[in-house]
Amino acid sequence: MDVTVTISMNLVESLVNNQAQICSVLLIELKHAMELFLQNGLIRGCPVTLEGAFDFAWRDLVLEEPQSMSISDDDTSDQYLP
Numbered sequence: 001m002d003v004t005v006t007i008s009m010n011l012v013e014s015l016v017n018n019q020a021q022i023c024s025v026l027l028i029e030l031k032h033a034m035e036l037f038l039q040n041g042l043i044r045g046c047p048v049t050l051e052g053a054f055d056f057a058w059r060d061l062v063l064e065e066p067q068s069m070s071i072s073d074d075d076t077s078d079q080y081l082p
Helices: 009-015 024-044 050-061
Strands: none
Touching (some): 009 050
């Protein structure tokens, strides 16, 4: 079975918090991840929502640094740097 889901960029932009600074590349990646999530869910017969797709894509693409990994001013170690 072939399922194609297309989401408009305006819809993706409307789901992002207005106060967040989001670059266009991230918006495109969010759109693509949401479309894949919805396609795969529909093919499997799972209930899917746009909100669920957005939440999944956001968690997958936007890494939030855990507090335990934050670098303090007195930490001279470069173990967290790329």
